[in-house]
Amino acid sequence: xxxxxxxxxxxxxxxxxxxxxxxxxxxxxxxxxxxxxxxxxxxxxxxxxxxxxxxxxxxxxxxxxxxxxxxxxxxxxxxxxxxxxxxxxxxxxxxxxxxxxxxxxxxxxxxxxxxxxxxxxxxxxxxxxxxxxxxxxxxxxxxxxxxxxxxxxxxxxxxxxxxxxxxxxxxxxxxxxxxxxxxxxxxxxxxxxxxxxxxxxxxxxxxxxxxxxxxxxxxxxxxxxxx
Numbered sequence: 001x002x003x004x005x006x007x008x009x010x011x012x013x014x015x016x017x018x019x020x021x022x023x024x025x026x027x028x029x030x031x032x033x034x035x036x037x038x039x040x041x042x043x044x045x046x047x048x049x050x051x052x053x054x055x056x057x058x059x060x061x062x063x064x065x066x067x068x069x070x071x072x073x074x075x076x077x078x079x080x081x082x083x084x085x086x087x088x089x090x091x092x093x094x095x096x097x098x099x100x101x102x103x104x105x106x107x108x109x110x111x112x113x114x115x116x117x118x119x120x121x122x123x124x125x126x127x128x129x130x131x132x133x134x135x136x137x138x139x140x141x142x143x144x145x146x147x148x149x150x151x152x153x154x155x156x157x158x159x160x161x162x163x164x165x166x167x168x169x170x171x172x173x174x175x176x177x178x179x180x181x182x183x184x185x186x187x188x189x190x191x192x193x194x195x196x197x198x199x200x201x202x203x204x205x206x207x208x209x210x211x212x213x214x215x216x217x218x219x220x221x222x223x224x225x226x227x
Contacts, residue, residue, distance in 0.1 A: 018169050019186040020203075022213050025081050027057040027070035028179070028203060030171060058171075058179065061206035067226045068173045077175040084210040092195035097133025100141055101156045104131060108193040110178055110202040111217030114147040149180040150215065151197030164199035176225050178215035201224070 021029045031053060036047035057070040061079035064071045073079075090107040102122075115123040117139045121135035122144070133141070139159070145153045146165070149172075155162055169183035181187070182200040190213060192198065202215040206224035218224075 008169055013224055017184070017186065019188050020181070021188045022081060022190060025079055025128040026074050028060050028213070029055050031055040038060065058205070060203065060205050060207065060213065062205060062224055068205065081212050083212050090193045095129060095131040095133045099158060100133055100138045102131050102133045102145070103153050103154045103156070103193055103195055107211065107216065108150055108196050108214050109152040109214040110150040111220060112149055112177070115144055115153060118147070119144045119211050126188050149200060151200050154195065154197065164197060179205055
């Protein structure tokens with residue numbers, strides 16, 4: 001996945017951390033500042049200012065003509081946020097090596113390909129077990145896992161699970177793919193997968209994922225485009 005544009009959410013000492021809400025059968029709402037502020041040039045008949053929180057609605061049905069922003073298309077095409085996957089498949093599997101243990105939850109993989117393309121001796125498509133934790137140097141494995149945008153992959157060294165990276169909040173709009181969220185932005189009211197990262201995850205924006213709101217790689221299958 002290549003970056004097209006991104007939102008880096010500026011933080012101040014008084015500002016609360018950004019959050020993302022999934023509006024029912026509608027867009028994601030990236031809430032940058034929960035403090036209600038007056039809207040310029042908008043007042044009530046009494047002269048009192050109209051105030052609102054600061055945020056932006058992001059398309060997740062795949063049909064907006066103003067991507068990545070929502071234009072209301074979800075309402076006309078009957079977009080459904082219903083999750084179709086079997087929750088029993090949402091499990092993390094451990095692959096133990098001499099020093100490093102690699103954790104993998106296939107149910108939340110976005111199929112970005114950083115692992116299988118970048119370290120084929122470890123992440124082996126068409127082979128069982130598909131992960132060989134001793135197939136490369138530990139440093140190479142760590143560097144590859146850190147590229148995983150979905151949080152499906154993680155690791156432990158000598159039995160101690162690695163802490164998430166410290167990054168500023170960001171929503172990355174990838175080319176023809178999902179929103180790659182990082183920096184610990186809270187996803188409100190959503191149940192995460194077994195062992196899934198809260199620091200980084202990928203959100204479907206093609207509308208076709210069976211694991212909504214998370215990306216499952218369906219953008220490849222449906223040919224989603226956002227040129």
